Amino acid sequence: MNGTAVLYSIIDGVLTGSVYALMATGLTLIFGVMNIINVAQGIFVILGAYLSYALSVHLGIDLFVGLAITIPTLFVVGIVVERLFLTRIKGPERVVMSILVTYAVSLVIEGILNLVFSTNYVELHAWYVDRSVRFFGVYVGYIYLLGFAMAVVMLGALYVMLYRTRFGTSVRASLADQTSAALVGINVKRVSTICFGLGIAVTAAGGMIYGATNSFNASSSYDLISRLLVIIVLGGMGSLGGALVAGIMMVTIEDLVGVVWGPVWSNLSFFLILVVVLSLRPQGLFGKQSVRVA
Amino acid sequence: MTNLLTVERVSKSFGGLQALAECSLSVEKGSITGLIGPNGSGKTTLFNVITGYEKPDSGSVTFEGTEITRASPSKVFALGVGRTFQITRIFARITVLENMLVATQRDEGWLRGLTRSKSSKSELAAAMEWLDFVGIGRLAAQPAGSLSFGQRKLLELAYVLVADPDVILLDEPAGGVNLTLINEIADKIRALNKSGKSFLIVEHNMEFVMNLCDRVTVMHQGVDLVSGTPQEIRSNPLVLDAYLGGSDEYDDEEVS
Amino acid sequence: MLRVRNVWWIVALAVLVLFPLFETNPTWTGIGVSALIFMGCATSWNMFSGYSGYVNLGSAVFYGVGAYTMTLLADHLNVPGNGDLFWLVPVGGLGAMIVAIPFGLIALRVRRHTFVVITIAIFFVFQLSAINFSFTGGTAGLQLPYIPWLETNFNKPFYYVALAIVVFATLLSVAVRRSRFGLQLLAIRDDEDRAAGLGVKVFAVKLVGFTLSAFAVGMGGALYAIFLGQIYPQFVFDPIFDISIALMAILGGLGTLTGPLLGALLLESTQQYLAIRFSNGSIYLIVFGALFLLIVLFMPQGVVVFLGDWRTRSRERRAEGALVASDAL
Numbered sequence: 001m002n003g004t005a006v007l008y009s010i011i012d013g014v015l016t017g018s019v020y021a022l023m024a025t026g027l028t029l030i031f032g033v034m035n036i037i038n039v040a041q042g043i044f045v046i047l048g049a050y051l052s053y054a055l056s057v058h059l060g061i062d063l064f065v066g067l068a069i070t071i072p073t074l075f076v077v078g079i080v081v082e083r084l085f086l087t088r089i090k091g092p093e094r095v096v097m098s099i100l101v102t103y104a105v106s107l108v109i110e111g112i113l114n115l116v117f118s119t120n121y122v123e124l125h126a127w128y129v130d131r132s133v134r135f136f137g138v139y140v141g142y143i144y145l146l147g148f149a150m151a152v153v154m155l156g157a158l159y160v161m162l163y164r165t166r167f168g169t170s171v172r173a174s175l176a177d178q179t180s181a182a183l184v185g186i187n188v189k190r191v192s193t194i195c196f197g198l199g200i201a202v203t204a205a206g207g208m209i210y211g212a213t214n215s216f217n218a219s220s221s222y223d224l225i226s227r228l229l230v231i232i233v234l235g236g237m238g239s240l241g242g243a244l245v246a247g248i249m250m251v252t253i254e255d256l257v258g259v260v261w262g263p264v265w266s267n268l269s270f271f272l273i274l275v276v277v278l279s280l281r282p283q284g285l286f287g288k289q290s291v292r293v294a
Numbered sequence: 295m296t297n298l299l300t301v302e303r304v305s306k307s308f309g310g311l312q313a314l315a316e317c318s319l320s321v322e323k324g325s326i327t328g329l330i331g332p333n334g335s336g337k338t339t340l341f342n343v344i345t346g347y348e349k350p351d352s353g354s355v356t357f358e359g360t361e362i363t364r365a366s367p368s369k370v371f372a373l374g375v376g377r378t379f380q381i382t383r384i385f386a387r388i389t390v391l392e393n394m395l396v397a398t399q400r401d402e403g404w405l406r407g408l409t410r411s412k413s414s415k416s417e418l419a420a421a422m423e424w425l426d427f428v429g430i431g432r433l434a435a436q437p438a439g440s441l442s443f444g445q446r447k448l449l450e451l452a453y454v455l456v457a458d459p460d461v462i463l464l465d466e467p468a469g470g471v472n473l474t475l476i477n478e479i480a481d482k483i484r485a486l487n488k489s490g491k492s493f494l495i496v497e498h499n500m501e502f503v504m505n506l507c508d509r510v511t512v513m514h515q516g517v518d519l520v521s522g523t524p525q526e527i528r529s530n531p532l533v534l535d536a537y538l539g540g541s542d543e544y545d546d547e548e549v550s
Numbered sequence: 551m552l553r554v555r556n557v558w559w560i561v562a563l564a565v566l567v568l569f570p571l572f573e574t575n576p577t578w579t580g581i582g583v584s585a586l587i588f589m590g591c592a593t594s595w596n597m598f599s600g601y602s603g604y605v606n607l608g609s610a611v612f613y614g615v616g617a618y619t620m621t622l623l624a625d626h627l628n629v630p631g632n633g634d635l636f637w638l639v640p641v642g643g644l645g646a647m648i649v650a651i652p653f654g655l656i657a658l659r660v661r662r663h664t665f666v667v668i669t670i671a672i673f674f675v676f677q678l679s680a681i682n683f684s685f686t687g688g689t690a691g692l693q694l695p696y697i698p699w700l701e702t703n704f705n706k707p708f709y710y711v712a713l714a715i716v717v718f719a720t721l722l723s724v725a726v727r728r729s730r731f732g733l734q735l736l737a738i739r740d741d742e743d744r745a746a747g748l749g750v751k752v753f754a755v756k757l758v759g760f761t762l763s764a765f766a767v768g769m770g771g772a773l774y775a776i777f778l779g780q781i782y783p784q785f786v787f788d789p790i791f792d793i794s795i796a797l798m799a800i801l802g803g804l805g806t807l808t809g810p811l812l813g814a815l816l817l818e819s820t821q822q823y824l825a826i827r828f829s830n831g832s833i834y835l836i837v838f839g840a841l842f843l844l845i846v847l848f849m850p851q852g853v854v855v856f857l858g859d860w861r862t863r864s865r866e867r868r869a870e871g872a873l874v875a876s877d878a879l
Contacts, residue, residue: 037663088847093804095663096605100800100846103793107839114832222789226674233667264682271671271678275656278668282660347747367747377747385740387805388733395730396737397748457749 005259008138013252015144016213018151021247023206024231025155025240026199032175032238033195036086036098040106042225044200046218047109048074048207050117053124063126063208064146070204078200081105082193106221113218124212147209154205155244158198162240171195175238230274236287246285298323298461298492299375304343304353305516306336313339315516316353319494321461326483326493328503328524331513332537337496338380340513341463345377346370358460376459380466382446386439390430390449393438394421397453424452428482444475451482461492468499480506504528512536563717570709579705583777585818586712587770592798592810593719594766597726598759599796600805603739604662606760607792608669609767611653611676612646614786616768617775618680619645621692631695636711639772646768647761654760658753670792677787691782694775708777715773716811719766723807726762735759739805767795801845803852812853 027041048070055066085105089097123129128142135145162168173181174191182188210216210224231250235242250270258266277285299321306314313336321327329337342348344355346367354363362370371377385393395417425431428448433441441449447467454462467483468476476499483493483506497503503510504524511521514536520527527533566586570579591613599606620635620642629635657668680686697704726732734755737745746752775781794817802813821838828834849856 037666085843085847090850093603093850096666096800097846097850099605099607099666100797101843104839104843104846107835107842111832111835111837111839114835119831226670226789229667230671233664233671237663237667268675268678268682271674274671275668275675278660278664279656282664284664287664345747368749368751371747371749383741383744385737385744387740388736392733392736395733396745396750453748 002259004138006256007136008140009255009259010252011136011138011140012144013255014248015140015148016255017248017251018148018155019206019209020227020231020251021244022151022154022202024228024235024243024247025158026202026206027228028232028235028238028240028243029171029175029195030199031232032240033171033178034086034098034192035094035178036089036102036196037095037229038102038196038199039099039225039229040081040102040109041199041203041228042221042223043106043109043113043218044074044078044203045207045210045224046113046216046221047077048204049124049211049216050113050122050207051204052208052211053117053122056124056126063124063129063212064150067205067208070208071201074204075197075201078197079193081200082196086196087189106225110218110221117217119217119219121215121217122211123215124208126212129212141213143209143212147213150205150209154202158202158240167191167194175240227270230270234274234277234284236284239284239286242284242286296323297321298358299344299494300356301340301344302354302356304340304350304355306339306343306348306350312516314343314350317513317517318353319511319518319521321492321494322509324487324490324492325509326487326495326507328507328510329494329496329513330498330500330503330510330527331519334515335513335536336516337513338465339516341377341465341496344370345375345463371457371459374458374460375463376454376457376461377463378447378450378454378465378467380469382443382450384438384441384446384449384453387437389435390425390438390441391418391421391434393449394425394453394456397457421456424456425449427455428452429478444471447471447475447479451479455486459491461494462486464493464495464497466496466498468497468502476502566713566716570706574702576701576705579709581819581822583705583708583712584774584822585815586709586716587774588794588798588818589811589814590712590715590719591767591770591795592802592814593716593723593807594763595795596799596804596806596810597719597723598735598763600799600810601726601732601735601739602756602759604658604756604760605666605796606669606763607666607796608653608657608671608673608676609763609795610787610789610791611673612650612764612767613771613774613791614676614680614783615649616642616646616771617781617786618686618692619768620772621694621775621781622685624694625692629695631697633707635695635697635776636707636773639711639715639769639776642772642775643765643767643769646764646771650761650764651757654757658756658760670789673787673789673792677783677789680783680787686783689782689784691780691785694779694781696779697776708773711773712770715766715769720807720811722762722766726759727807731755731758736805797842801849801852803854806852806854809852809854816853 023041023045027038030036030038051070051073052063052066055061055069056063061069085101086098089101126143128146132139132141133145162172170181170186170191173184173186174188178188214220227250231246232243234250235244235246250273253273254266254270257269297320301317301319303316303318304314305312305316317336317340319329319340329340331337339348343350346362346365346369349364354361356362357370357373357375360373362373362375365373385396422431422434425434428451430441430445430448430452433445438446438449451464451467467479471479480502487493495503495507507524509521510524510527512519512527512533519532519536520530522530569582573579591609595606595609598604620638623638623641624635629638653672657665657672660668681689686692726735734745734750737750738752738755742752771786775786798813798817799810800813801817802811803809820841824834824838828837
């Protein structure tokens with residue numbers, strides 16, 4: 001057991017975990033406000049990554065600068081998808097239907113991405129992707145630090161929006177209880193649409209970092225979405241703070257397990273932890289206790 | 295006159311909200327007891343505590359000598375306490391008759407219940423009998439979700455009865471129902487009472503309560519204010535005060 | 551009414567039984583085998599998830615465990631490559647049931663929405679374990695004894711065994727629906743807390759339903775393992791399988807009897823057709839996804855319910871039309 005390796009895992013866990021946390025926050029926000037499990041979140045991340053790729057490779061735009069284009073683009077894509085498909089989901093099995101609808105959307109997007117970009121694995125490159133810096137005694141790629149900073153900024157902006165703006169209050173009210181929110185005059189439909197857009201917009205940012213730190217193609221979305229789902233359930237579905245904590249925690253633990261017991265176990269640990277935690281605490285770490293409706 | 299159901303100094307708070315404050319109540323065997331009080335006085339919370347959906351912070355609930363303070367809803371139901379809900383809860387996607395059959399297994403061990411076919415002849419007959427008794431026998435094969443509001447109330451009453459409870463807690467049985475149906479319901483309650491069942495009824499409809507019940511308890515701000523015959527209650531100045539003067543600054547917090 | 555319906559079942563069964571006798575092209579009978587296996591799995595899945603409303607997205611666990619149990623046993627018992635292997639198919643089903651118990655004990659304690667995700671997580675635990683542990687052969691998987699049957703006749707026995715599984719799963723679903731147990735599952739779907747309050751032993755009922763639903767799926771996995779002759783983790787523990795099974799049942803009509811059968815038949819044939827028509831994988835994904843989207847949005851209750859409603863509505867319209875017409879006279 002190498003001390004440096006352990007240190008590296010923790011640092012990587014926090015840095016990478018924060019990006020996962022960002023993407024998971026989008027996912028849990030969507031669930032909390034709309035009661036929709038967006039399994040297309042993974043493919044949207046990849047879409048963001050490919051967009052950054054296209055901008056970088058074909059137009060020479062820097063990855064971070066490109067975010068100014070990809071983030072709004074994905075925000076709009078999110079709104080379009082929501083208006084076109086998600087508003088039509090009705091009926092008692094809303095959550096299950098949302099899984100199916102978003103899954104179908106993800107298939108279509110996956111097909112389009114494969115068509116446009118082929119199934120070859122690609123990576124994002126920039127000077128800060130390929131170079132490292134010494135950080136607390138270990139070598140860390142610049143991109144990880146920048147990614148962390150970006151995640152912090154974006155999450156910070158999200159929290160500011162939630163707690164300091166009128167719109168944010170509407171969102172928090174909808175998160176707590178949609179019916180009551182509607183009763184006090186909050187336009188729940190509009191809040192839903194915008195939240196969905198926001199939830200997808202963060203995947204643009206997350207996608208860029210993901211693409212810079214992993215080689216990917218459209219099928220990488222499956223692994224991504226399974227991790228994001230695990231994170232939001234662990235944190236408690238609908239709990240923003242939970243997604244943050246769970247995201248960082250899970251990636252850190254996964255890295256540590258990999259160092260201590262080997263890579264075989266690290267992958268497994270991700271899912272095992274969820275199973276263990278849910279056995280003890282069915283609502284997740286910060287989830288609401290399921291209301292016992294008498 | 296023995297007490298079938300006794301509630302002794304039960305308190306329950308939700309966060310900062312004191313829903314019940316040392317509330318006491320008793321239902322005599324064979325009686326129809328009314329429970330009235332302004333909105334927010336804690337009536338439904340009390341029902342929830344009695345039937346096990348909420349656990350009280352202090353105090354006790356006894357049924358036929360057995361303490362049921364911390365018992366689960368199914369245990370309370372199995373002991374013979376039936377209960378309806380303010381917002382009718384039925385199983386919408388199965389038929390009316392099937393709704394009845396869900397409740398018909400109070401006494402058997404669960405393994406037995408698994409291997410049974412849906413119902414024995416006698417159970418079916420009993421279920422139909424109750425459906426006819428409440429007047430919706432002809433709707434037996436329809437999905438319960440297609441029933442009107444009044445019909446649902448009757449269905450809920452029927453399937454509480456099919457388990458043959460000794461005491462039945464009715465939460466606003468006359469709420470939102472037309473006059474003819476209200477009288478029908480009152481008649482059914484009287485008939486059941488004659489055959490030995492006791493009732494505890496929460497209601498806002500004063501006429502209904504005064505005509506039907508032999509004892510009435512008035513609740514106000516989580517505590518039992520007065521108990522007595524309908525006449526005694528009607529002329530008690532405290533009751534009037536509670537309804538007109540008392541502050542209703544908080545809502546019932548019950549999730550019912 | 552019941553009589554008419556029974557006739558349809560018999561006709562359908564006859565068609566299925568006679569099919570391989572008339573159509574000998576192994577491509578078609580091969581599709582038949584896989585369609586039947588899906589039909590059996592979808593029906594079995596629906597028996598729990600459709601009736602109780604707890605959508606299980608990890609049923610590939612049962613499929614994979616069935617496949618692995620069978621393969622390991624065949625190896626351990628030195629079963630030769632012939633029809634004897636089919637006797638191990640139910641054992642595969644049993645293996646799946648045994649696994650379903652701890653699976654259910656963990657997964658069924660959470661709320662409905664969380665349940666969906668936890669089944670996905672447990673699925674990945676199994677998939678990753680199969681990849682990483684040596685007794686499962688790792689990523690290379692395991693081999694089954696070679697069956698030296700002629701190509702032209704190879705599919706037939708598999709077809710009939712698969713058909714038997716479908717019949718079994720369907721009959722089991724009917725039995726459950728008619729039983730007190732099935733009623734309790736349905737009550738749990740409509741109002742779990744109320745059912746609990748009425749004395750239904752909710753957790754036990756869910757666990758039993760969950761375990762029962764594993765049997766046919768496990769058998770399906772075991773059968774397909776023999777069919778392929780080789781299994782490896784990503785194939786028998788396939789996330790697409792998870793979603794396909796659920797999709798087939800939902801598309802057909804969640805909670806209905808014919809729904810999963812119809813859904814599986816339609817979906818599997820469509821998938822195969824599209825795969826042949828659009829050899830380009832990406833176009834296939836787009837077309838499939840788009841079709842899927844259309845169906846889910848416009849027939850959310852499933853084909854069976856949609857058709858049923860449509861028939862009722864057109865009957866009403868015809869009746870109305872007759873009234874209007876008679877008015878005009």
